[in-house]
Amino acid sequence: MDVLSAMSVYVRVVDLKSFSLAASELGISSSSVSKQVSQLEQHVGARLLQRTTRRLFVTEVGAAYYEKCQSILSEVEEAENLVSQLQGNPRGTLRITCNMTFGQMQLSKAIPEFMSLHPDVQVDITLDDRPPDLIRDGFDMALRIADPQLPDSSMIAREISKIPMYICATPEYLKTHGHPQTAEDLKKHNCLIFVHAANANQWSLERKGKRCTVQVSGDLKANNSLVVRESVLQHRGIANLADFVIARFVESGDLVRVFPSYEPERLSIFAVYPDRKFISPKVSSFIEFFKVWLDKHSNADLWSGVD
Incomplete structure (x- = not known):
C-alpha cells in the first residue's frame, strides 16, 4: 500500500x-x-x-x-x-478561492490563457463570497476584493489591482425620480445594496481631494451583485457596483453614472496566500500573470467624464 x-x-x-x-x-x-x-x-x-x-x-x-x-x-x-x-517550472494543482461574481466575470476569462502558458499546472477553483480559511480548506491562495487593509496577520496579502466602484442607475429611473446632485441626495433615493461589498451601505464620493461618505438604504439587499444589477436595469433604484459588473451596460447606455464628475471609490484586489518560507512557482506565476491580465483588461474607458 x-x-x-x-x-x-x-x-x-x-x-x-x-x-x-x-x-x-x-x-x-x-x-x-x-x-x-x-x-x-x-x-x-x-x-x-x-x-x-x-x-x-x-x-x-x-x-x-x-x-x-x-x-x-x-x-x-x-x-x-x-x-x-529550483527548476523554475510551475507544476501541480493550483487551488484558488475567489469572490463569486469576480470569479465568474473576470477570473474565468483569465484561467484558460494561464493554463495555456503553463500546461503542467492544473487549476481547482472555488467561488465563495465568505472569507476562506486557506490552511484548513487546503487552498494555495485566495483572490479577495476588500478595503486597502486586509486584517489577517497570519496571511500575506498582496494588492494586485484596484476596482473602481460606480454609482449607477438607468436613465429612466433618473428621469422619473430625479438626478442626485450631492451624496446627501442619495438618502432620498432607493439605493440597492450588495451586502458583501466592503463599502456595502456606506457610499463615498470624492472630488478635488474632498471626500463625502453617506449611509444609504433601499428595499433590496442581496449577497450577489448580479442580482442587484438586474434590479437596477429594471429601473428599481440606484446601486454602487464594480466596473466589471456594469461596463457593457454603461457602454450601451442602459446604465449611466450618477456622479460622472466625481472620482469613483476604489476597492483593492488582493492575492492572499499563507505566510510560508517560500511561495511556490505555481502561485507566484499565477499572481504575476493575473496582475498583468487585469491591467490589460481594465475598463479604462469608464473613466471618461471625470474632471
Missing part, C-alpha cells in the same frame, strides 16, 4: 463526506477508495470512519489523524514545489 496515496484519498473522503464524491474527484472507482481507506485503517490499527447506509462519520481518532494527514501532505507538496521552484 502507498501510504501517502491512501492518506490523500482519506483526506478527500473526509473533506467531501462521501466515498463516491471522492472517487469521482480523484478519477478512481468507489471500491478503490473504500479499499484504500480500509487498508489505511488496518495500517494504523484504528477505525477512522464510521459508515452507515446514509451517512459517514469521522471517529475521534480519525479526526486527529485527518489533521496530521493534511499537515503531512502539505509538507510533501511543499517539498515537491521546492524542487519545482
Whole structure:
C-alpha cells in the first residue's frame, strides 16, 4: 500500500463526506477508495470512519489523524514545489478561492490563457463570497476584493489591482425620480445594496481631494451583485457596483453614472496566500500573470467624464 496515496484519498473522503464524491474527484472507482481507506485503517490499527447506509462519520481518532494527514501532505507538496521552484517550472494543482461574481466575470476569462502558458499546472477553483480559511480548506491562495487593509496577520496579502466602484442607475429611473446632485441626495433615493461589498451601505464620493461618505438604504439587499444589477436595469433604484459588473451596460447606455464628475471609490484586489518560507512557482506565476491580465483588461474607458 502507498501510504501517502491512501492518506490523500482519506483526506478527500473526509473533506467531501462521501466515498463516491471522492472517487469521482480523484478519477478512481468507489471500491478503490473504500479499499484504500480500509487498508489505511488496518495500517494504523484504528477505525477512522464510521459508515452507515446514509451517512459517514469521522471517529475521534480519525479526526486527529485527518489533521496530521493534511499537515503531512502539505509538507510533501511543499517539498515537491521546492524542487519545482529550483527548476523554475510551475507544476501541480493550483487551488484558488475567489469572490463569486469576480470569479465568474473576470477570473474565468483569465484561467484558460494561464493554463495555456503553463500546461503542467492544473487549476481547482472555488467561488465563495465568505472569507476562506486557506490552511484548513487546503487552498494555495485566495483572490479577495476588500478595503486597502486586509486584517489577517497570519496571511500575506498582496494588492494586485484596484476596482473602481460606480454609482449607477438607468436613465429612466433618473428621469422619473430625479438626478442626485450631492451624496446627501442619495438618502432620498432607493439605493440597492450588495451586502458583501466592503463599502456595502456606506457610499463615498470624492472630488478635488474632498471626500463625502453617506449611509444609504433601499428595499433590496442581496449577497450577489448580479442580482442587484438586474434590479437596477429594471429601473428599481440606484446601486454602487464594480466596473466589471456594469461596463457593457454603461457602454450601451442602459446604465449611466450618477456622479460622472466625481472620482469613483476604489476597492483593492488582493492575492492572499499563507505566510510560508517560500511561495511556490505555481502561485507566484499565477499572481504575476493575473496582475498583468487585469491591467490589460481594465475598463479604462469608464473613466471618461471625470474632471
